[in-house]
Each structure stands twice: as structure tokens, then as C-alpha cells.
Amino acid sequence: MGAPPPGSTDAPPRDAAPLVRPAARTVPPSTVARLPGYLRALAEVEAQGVRTASSDALADVAGVSPAQLRKDLSFLGSHGTRGVGYDVAHLRGQIGVVLGLTRQRPVVIVGLGNLGHALANYPGFTERGFVVVGLVDADPHVVGTQVAGLRVEPAERLADVVREGGATMAVITVPAGAAQDVCDRLVAAGVRGILNFAPRALQVPDGVDVRSVDLGSELQILAFHDQARSMS
């Protein structure tokens, strides 16, 4: 609302610091959810020695439409070259910055049954920028055992494990009945992002982000289509 600063031309700057501003102001949730897929596609074509790729080529590998890919990337700023395409390495770096993958992120896993055990050893976490820094379980038979090179700690040490590891993210792989309690304690200990595998809706305060993966539900959704097909 103020007068244009002295020396300004006809394109009024909105900002005192116009250079090198962080790329992403607001990125829609649906776009954010697809960015990891683009990162995978870029890694794949880069491994094949490709240096520059068009939206058509990348979209094909990522399994989306070229229009959608371009639209999504446009929210991160302008990183392609008209007539040429996208520089694979550069775009990869930009998406990494937007997703906050410039540093390794420490993660804690709570619940070391079959699934938690598998996730503790899952190479995909490490490959994508995460380090498992702590393991917690309530079962005295499991506590003290070594999983993926770490000692499993008892439930009462949950907050310590989170703080000592500096974790702001956690994975919940406990039975449904224990999930909300574990969630509350993780949040109290400072965790702000939770990946929940327990088949239960979790209540969290504002500022905490939960993503739930229910393996049984996924199959049920597939069953719907399977069945709808057989009826037509």
C-alpha cells in the first residue's frame, strides 16, 4: 500500500529482497504427494545416463500426464527450458530442496512386530534420506534385542529415544489398540510427522501431520473394483 520506492520502473517490486527467494510459497497437497514420484523418475532416467528430459518423457516414467507434471513443477518455480526440457540433475536438486531432503532426517519406529521389523531393515528409508535412530517396543521379550543394528528400548523410554535421536518423525507399527496412546506420547515428545500403520484413525493436535497406511483397507479398495467388474 506504500508509495513505490525511488528508482522503481513500471514493474513494482513487491518485496525488499527480490533475489534468490525460496522457490515454494504454497504447493497444493496433491502436488506435494506426487513430488516423491517425480524424484524417483528423475533418479531412474539419470541412472540411464539421461541429462535432459522433456515433460513427456518424465511423465511417462512417473506414470502421470505431461500436463500434470508441468503444472506440478510450475508450483516450484520455473526450472525447465522451453524447447529443450528439464535438466535432470538440477530438477532433482530443486525437488529435494522443496521436500526438505537437504539433510538426513532421523526417524523413530515404535512397535517391532513383523512389520516394524521389516521397516527397520527397509533400505528404501535410507535411500530416500532417512535414518532410523531409535526403536521402541512394549513387549519385554523384544526389548533389549538387536534390530537393524539398534537396541530395542522399552516403552517408558519412548520420550528419551525421540529426544536423544532428535527425531521429529516417527513410524507407528503397534496393534490398533495401542496406537492412539503411542501417538499421544510421540507428540508430547516433540514428533511432528507420523506414519501410521495401525488400522485406526489417530487424533492429533494442529501442527502434527499423520499419514495412515492401512494394508487391509488397500486390499478392500481393490476388492471393490474387482467385484464391480465381475458384476457388469
Add this chain to the structure above:
Amino acid sequence: MGAPPPGSTDAPPRDAAPLVRPAARTVPPSTVARLPGYLRALAEVEAQGVRTASSDALADVAGVSPAQLRKDLSFLGSHGTRGVGYDVAHLRGQIGVVLGLTRQRPVVIVGLGNLGHALANYPGFTERGFVVVGLVDADPHVVGTQVAGLRVEPAERLADVVREGGATMAVITVPAGAAQDVCDRLVAAGVRGILNFAPRALQVPDGVDVRSVDLGSELQILAFHDQARSMS
């Protein structure tokens, strides 16, 4: 377009067979994706002895808004009672019918590393109406071993395993590089619904349904929010 049949009143029937028509004509994808959550919520309140529940109560347990729950359920037909709420057992049955859970569905798991192993033993599949009828792996060291009471079969027997078990659904837990090939062979063998855990977009023909769960991507999406928060 024809003349009203003799004896019709002012509400013209559109159909020759107006009674007991299947509840679901078209259910939007976003609604279908939430139905398993409603099923879980219903099971939970039923276990607590509740016979009738309002949309407010159910929505609270399911973690959605009451308006959304009512809207979703309205696509399945009219199963509540105004002024009273929903009969828990009846609604549970209706959602089960829509999802095609009236019979057990046979599922094959391909890839018995840590994750596949954990899924083969996952009680949530059995509890939600699925039976694991076959296991397949390419590693000769794994083939022939016993997992979850089943013998692991070699890759070349994939089509036999699918046909013998009558499976129309499968879970892929192989490394990314092998996923598309496994997918193609599953589809050729008659599988129509695939739950994919390999971090790779799968190409499938029309009529085949793929749901992909990428655990690394889930953490990356959480990382975005974690990071966006720390910047504001």
C-alpha cells in the same frame, strides 16, 4: 421414452424390476477409498456394544466430518433412520456388500524379502476378508522354504500359483527393477487388482487396478510439512 405402463400412477417407474436393486450404481472413488475406514469404525463401536450410532458418533471414530460420512453413505442408498441414526450391524453388512466382502478373496504375494514375509503373516489381511493362497520368489535360497504355512514357489510357477489359488488379486513386494515384469506376468495370469510396494510406477492395461504404497514416499511427504513448518 415409452408410454407409461398401464396402471402406473404419477410416479413413473424407470425400470421393469424396481425391487431389490443392487445398492451401488456409481460410487465416487474418493468415497470408495473411505469405506474401509467406516467399516473399521463400525467394528470398533460394535465391539463396545453399541447397536445404533449417529453420523456424528461414527464420523468421530472414523476421523471424518459428519457431513462427509452422510454424503458418502448416501451413495450406497438409504441405510439410516432419521432422528435415530444408523443400525451398526446392518450398515456394516451393507458396506461389506458394496466392497464385495461377502466372500473370502484369494491373494498371491510375490517377493518374500522382509516386507513380503511380514505381509504373508499380517493378521490384518485375514481379518479383513482375504486369504493368502500362494507365495512366489525368484531367489533359489527362498524357494522351497515355508512362510506362513505355505511353501514358497519359484518364479516360473507364478501363473500356476495364481490359477491354482484362483487369485484375482496380488501383492508385489519385489525390488523395483523386477516389479514391471512381475506385474506383466500377474496380469497375463489373470490378476485384476495389484497392491504394489515396489517404488516404481507400473503400467497396466485397462481393466487392471493398481494401488501403490511407497513407504519412502510417505516419509518424504511428511518431511515436506515438517520442513515447511520450521521455515515459517
Add this chain to the structure above:
DNA sequence: TAGATTGTTAATCGATTAACAATC
């Protein structure tokens, strides 16, 4: 320059929310 391909706009489509009349 001519051909290729992005970034953006506008149009379409689908999903969510809010409000309330119908009705138990």
C-alpha cells in the same frame, strides 16, 4: 529460422462443506 517444448491460462470436472427440509 523452424521445430520443440515449457509455463500459464481458462475450462472442466470432481470433491467437500454447509445448510435445511424431510421424517423418524
Add this chain to the structure above:
DNA sequence: TAGATTGTTAATCGATTAACAATC
């Protein structure tokens, strides 16, 4: 009957698609 609660409508919001001008 009065109070409660559904089922549905209309309004809003967000996401996707298609088309093309900008530009390398």
C-alpha cells in the same frame, strides 16, 4: 408433539485437463 438426525441440495473449493502463447 418436540427433539433429533438423516438424506439431499446448493455453494464452495480444489484438482485436472486441454490448449496455446511464449520462448528456447
